Amino acid sequence: MFSIVKNYKMFFAVTVVFIMVGIGSMFMQSFNLGIDFTGGSIIDLKFGSPVSVSQVRDVLKEHDLGNSVIQLGTSDSNITTSESVLIRTGILDDDARRAVMSDLTSKLGDYQILRVEQVGATVGSELVQQAALAVVLSWVLMIIYITYRFEFKFAISAIIGLVIDVTVVLCYFSLFHLEMDSSFVAALLTVVGYSVNGTIVIFDRIRENLKTHRRSEDLGEMVDRSIWQCMTRSVYTMLSTLFAVVAIFLFGGDTIHNFAFAMLVGFASGFYTSTFLAGPLWAILKNNGEASKQVVSKTKVV
Amino acid sequence: MRWDNMTKFLGLVVAIVVSFGFFIKPLALTVKQGLDLQGGTHVVLQAVETPNAKVDDDALNRSVKIIERRVNELGLTEPVIQRQGKDRIIVELPGVKDPEKAIAMLGRTALLEFKDMSGKTVMTGNDLKDSKATVGQNGKPVVGLDFSDEGGKKFALLTSQNIGKQISILLDGEVLTSPVVNEAITGGKAQISGSRNVEEAERLAILLRSGSLPVKLEMLENRTVGPTLGQDSKDKSVKAFAIGLAGVFLFMAVYYRASGVVADIVLLFYTLLLLAIMRALNATLTLPGIAGIILSIGMAVDANVLIFERFKEEIQSGKTLRSSIEAGFSRAFVTIFDSNITTIMAAAVLFYLGTGPIKGFAITLALGVVISMFTAVTITRYLLRFLVASNISSNPAFYGASAPKKEVRK
Numbered sequence: 268m269f270s271i272v273k274n275y276k277m278f279f280a281v282t283v284v285f286i287m288v289g290i291g292s293m294f295m296q297s298f299n300l301g302i303d304f305t306g307g308s309i310i311d312l313k314f315g316s317p318v319s320v321s322q323v324r325d326v327l328k329e330h331d332l333g334n335s336v337i338q339l340g341t342s343d344s345n346i347t348t349s350e351s352v353l354i355r356t357g358i359l360d361d362d363a364r365r366a367v368m369s370d371l372t373s374k375l376g377d378y379q380i381l382r383v384e385q386v387g388a389t390v391g392s393e394l395v396q397q398a399a400l401a402v403v404l405s406w407v408l409m410i411i412y413i414t415y416r417f418e419f420k421f422a423i424s425a426i427i428g429l430v431i432d433v434t435v436v437l438c439y440f441s442l443f444h445l446e447m448d449s450s451f452v453a454a455l456l457t458v459v460g461y462s463v464n465g466t467i468v469i470f471d472r473i474r475e476n477l478k479t480h481r482r483s484e485d486l487g488e489m490v491d492r493s494i495w496q497c498m499t500r501s502v503y504t505m506l507s508t509l510f511a512v513v514a515i516f517l518f519g520g521d522t523i524h525n526f527a528f529a530m531l532v533g534f535a536s537g538f539y540t541s542t543f544l545a546g547p548l549w550a551i552l553k554n555n556g557e558a559s560k561q562v563v564s565k566t567k568v569v
Numbered sequence: 570m571r572w573d574n575m576t577k578f579l580g581l582v583v584a585i586v587v588s589f590g591f592f593i594k595p596l597a598l599t600v601k602q603g604l605d606l607q608g609g610t611h612v613v614l615q616a617v618e619t620p621n622a623k624v625d626d627d628a629l630n631r632s633v634k635i636i637e638r639r640v641n642e643l644g645l646t647e648p649v650i651q652r653q654g655k656d657r658i659i660v661e662l663p664g665v666k667d668p669e670k671a672i673a674m675l676g677r678t679a680l681l682e683f684k685d686m687s688g689k690t691v692m693t694g695n696d697l698k699d700s701k702a703t704v705g706q707n708g709k710p711v712v713g714l715d716f717s718d719e720g721g722k723k724f725a726l727l728t729s730q731n732i733g734k735q736i737s738i739l740l741d742g743e744v745l746t747s748p749v750v751n752e753a754i755t756g757g758k759a760q761i762s763g764s765r766n767v768e769e770a771e772r773l774a775i776l777l778r779s780g781s782l783p784v785k786l787e788m789l790e791n792r793t794v795g796p797t798l799g800q801d802s803k804d805k806s807v808k809a810f811a812i813g814l815a816g817v818f819l820f821m822a823v824y825y826r827a828s829g830v831v832a833d834i835v836l837l838f839y840t841l842l843l844l845a846i847m848r849a850l851n852a853t854l855t856l857p858g859i860a861g862i863i864l865s866i867g868m869a870v871d872a873n874v875l876i877f878e879r880f881k882e883e884i885q886s887g888k889t890l891r892s893s894i895e896a897g898f899s900r901a902f903v904t905i906f907d908s909n910i911t912t913i914m915a916a917a918v919l920f921y922l923g924t925g926p927i928k929g930f931a932i933t934l935a936l937g938v939v940i941s942m943f944t945a946v947t948i949t950r951y952l953l954r955f956l957v958a959s960n961i962s963s964n965p966a967f968y969g970a971s972a973p974k975k976e977v978r979k
Contacts, residue, residue, distance in 0.1 A: 361788040381798040385791040460915030467908040511867030514813030520805035
């Protein structure tokens with residue numbers, strides 16, 4: 268049986284390398300923050316007859332919005348006109364937006380509104396705070412719960428895994444420059460919930476095996492045994508959840524594409540940290556903290 | 570083969586499958602849909618302090634009332650108007666036909682003023698009893714004003730003192746009309762001309778009869794989803810749901826054979842129950858919420874996987890089928906409980922801090938986890954008990970486990 272605990276350095280190294288690349292990317296190209304974070308507006312329209320980017324831009328220029336991003340609803344670069352147009356502007360007040368939209372009607376013809384989103388600057392900065400608060404609050408709750416049901420060292424090992432998961436998702440979003448919106452926060456928290464779920468299943472096994480743990484057996488070996496006993500479950504659950512997430516990712520439509528992607532990355536990372544990092548971390552903390560003799564008596568067994 | 574148990578098993582299975590076939594569609598259609606699915610507008614208004622209007626509790630509550638009156642004129646089903654924090658108001662207008670005009674009306678202060686020639690405000694919109702759009706003598710649309718008793722007196726005084734002079738009627742500081750008074754008007758009624766069309770006159774009438782806002786409200790956030798995009802999102806999520814469900818089903822059946830098929834049938838029951846409870850709680854189904862359901866199906870499998878893996882271990886240790894199944898359930902329960910609580914905690918944080926669609930996601934995820942825990946340890950257990958008791962097969966492989974090897978784990 269391959270020892271995960273003995274090879275912990277390798278698993279840690281993989282994580283560290285990945286996160287270094289991600290953090291490098293965060294410094295180099297930062298994040299692609301959507302209007303939920305930065306403020307601004309998105310206007311998604313379907314015109315009665317095809318229009319071109321330059322036609323739309325001409326109208327926007329009259330409102331000092333010439334630098335807006337204009338996308339046609341087609342991925343074919345040979346086609347220069349389309350009925351579907353997506354406009355992204357900076358922060359815009361409501362009167363200005365209405366003026367632009369009525370101008371679009373009078374100059375380019377009637378359209379159907381698919382979506383209009385308009386977010387002020389204050390909302391954006393609040394969302395960043397709220398997101399950070401949500402993630403940290405969830406960590407604190409997990410620490411309290413795991414300390415209550417298991418012990419503090421389990422909680423610390425689990426949380427380190429969660430911090431890594433959240434960082435990994437952030438890394439991916441920076442690396443591929445994917446747009447982040449308010450649903451991103453929801454995805455992050457789901458990842459936190461999922462990852463700690465997997466970690467607890469393994470810790471639960473460790474807790475159970477501690478009851479019959481003999482002094483002759485090395486703590487690391489016992490942790491290894493526990494991880495391997497849960498391996499089928501870990502893999503199966505990851506697979507079935509990934510089926511679901513991949514279905515959302517592929518077929519759920521553009522609106523929740525990035526939401527699904529965040530979960531896809533986060534669940535994969537959650538599987539990795541739960542399976543390969545949390546257990547070894549606990550063993551290290553445990554071995555450093557106290558003499559292995561006292562392991563059995565000191566561990567709260569539920 | 571014991572037929573009594575087999576009958577119980579098949580009866581339950583058929584009941585679940587048939588009710589799924591019958592009820593899934595009507596149930597899914599009657600759960601309340603969020604704005605992102607049915608189309609509509611979500612607006613956040615922010616009260617702004619001005620020199621002559623302070624933002625306080627009273628002003629906000631009065632503003633909510635006034636906006637409620639304006640929204641009610643739109644004739645929508647289930648609009649939502651609520652205060653958020655100390656200085657914000659959330660307005661949700663599901664299925665609104667002309668979102669632009671509705672939005673333009675919401676935040677209008679609509680302060681009506683009557684000024685004499687010197688520019689002194691003599692009366693305001695508070696002196697009105699009612700206002701209606703009608704057609705004036707020249708066939709043009711006008712807004713008919715109906716003054717309160719006191720307002721009628723004020724207006725009579727204003728007109729009698731200004732015969733031959735110009736008075737002005739202003740809305741939010743802009744002059745609507747500046748008629749020259751011909752004679753004193755004592756009937757308590759007046760008309761405002763100058764509307765370009767009937768629609769505009771109607772909007773003005775609504776604004777005037779709903780009253781003027783005590784504070785200035787600014788648009789902070791506006792999210793409008795047109796009905797086409799909403800329908801498109803619905804279609805796509807139904808497809809994603811079907812494919813996700815099929816993938817999970819296949820997976821379980823392949824890896825856990827009979828146990829997996831039993832788990833699949835229970836997943837059908839789980840999906841029905843989740844929708845029924847959402848409907849009973851009047852919870853809103855949003856696009857992320859549907860993603861939450863699909864996800865919760867993937868996660869609901871986890872409880873079954875934990876149980877079945879335990880079951881396999883028990884078989885390995887040489888126990889009988891029946892006692893292995895019972896032991897699998899009872900030993901896996903603590904694990905299922907501890908591990909699911911954490912997902913519920915994450916969902917609770919989201920529910921507490923999130924808004925709109927994100928709240929919808931949190932609700933479906935949390936409900937999903939709780940219900941899947943329940944169905945896995947009850948329905949799945951009963952079904953497997955009946956199946957084992959029916960003696961259909963004594964081979965553990967039929968249930969996805971392999972027979973014990975020679976070296977038994979102690």
